[in-house]
Amino acid sequence: MLFFSALNPSAVARGLGVLALVCMGMSSVHAQDAGLEALRQEAQRWANEAVLKSQPPGVNLRMRAEVGALDSRLRLAPCGNIEPHLPAGARLWGRSRVGLRCVDGVTRWNITLPVVVSATGKAWVMRGHVAAGALVTESDVMEADVDWAEEPSPVLADRNQWVGQTAARLLSTGQTLRQGMVKPAQVFQAGASVRVLAQGAGFQVSSQAQALSAGVVGQPARVRMENGRVASGIVLDMRTVKIEL
Structure with missing residues (x-):
């Protein structure tokens, strides 16, 4: 607070000048804050509309964007048209x-x-711990509301993406199943006896063969046929390799 002496007119004048400068400074700060807040609100409006268009296809997610504040020290030149992007x-x-x-x-x-x-x-969220390499079963998980955007890795929303697969690492209680957390299970070793399903245009033949490599569901495996021929096919299950002719 400023105090002025009635006996010193020049001091009164200087004091009023100081007070005017202080008031002008405070007004400038308030105007600057209001301008930065208006910019934030413009970015917020744009983000609200944009997130609704960015929802992944085939799922129903509640999308929400929260735009943060600008640095109060920022000084921007006047602009006639501001474009969010x-x-x-x-x-x-x-x-x-x-x-x-x-x-x-x-x-x-x-x-x-x-x-x-x-x-x-x-x-899908883990009910409890599953050790690395162990099979992930339906009893190991449950459905829950989670934030899909909490981590960059995509969520495994389709149960077929994880059921019957093995944990790629230790899975802990409460973790959301995401890409990279599970991998296909190995269903037979090299040397195992397997059934080969050979399929071509309009026909299908089944025969026995010996696995020359380990079998992982959905992955290629090499087999030796009964006639000695070596072929490669896709592992369907724990005993079947499919070969396209």
Whole structure:
């Protein structure tokens, strides 16, 4: 607070001048804060619309974007047209950035703001621990609402993507099943006796063979036929290799 002496007019004048400068400074700060908040709100409006269009196909997720604040020290030149955009290499998923650029101004500028995107929906979650290499069964998981965007790795939403496969590493209680957490199970060793299903245009022949490599469901395996011929096919299950002719 400023105190002025009635006996010193010059001091009063200097004090009023100081007070005016202080008030002008406070007004400038408030105007700057309001301008930055208006930019944040513009980015928020754009992000709200953009996340609705970025929902993965075939799933029902509750998408939400939360745009963070700009640095209060930022000073930007006046602009007649500001364009929101997604910076190169960024995606509206998890922790990311949204951009604002001046496209009509004496000084062109381009800034980014932090954004957190959540995508809540049903997914498969571990009921308990499953050791690395152990088979993942339906009793090991349950359905729950999770944030798909919490991690960059895609969620394994289809049960066929994980059922009957093995844990690629230790899976812990509460973890959401995601890509890279499971791998196909090995169903037979090299040297095992397997059934070969040879299929061509309009015909199908079944015969016995010996596996020359380990068999992993969905992966290629080499076999030696009864006539000694070596062939390669896709492992269907724990005893069957399919060969396309």
